[in-house]
């Protein structure tokens with residue numbers, strides 16, 4: 001749960017620094033907040049990193065890569081060379 005704590009810590013710090021913005025945050029509806037967050041370049045980058053970590057954890061660390069298939073072969077090859085070398089033709 002390392003990156004969950006990382007999500008919450010900056011928010012708490014910001015609240016302590018800007019009490020006025022906290023009120024603004026509370027009033028802002030959730031979809032708007034999500035939109036603002038996605039437009040923010042830094043948090044957008046942070047989110048993309050966290051999302052990719054979460055995704056790789058969910059899929060057992062395997063990345064979804066491009067695969068090469070050929071003919072009647074049911075195997076999925078990682079390179080076109082591997083597909084060409086394949087015995088299942």
Ligand SMILES: [Zn+2]
Pocket residue numbers: 070073074075076077083086087088
């Ligand atoms: Zn093959």
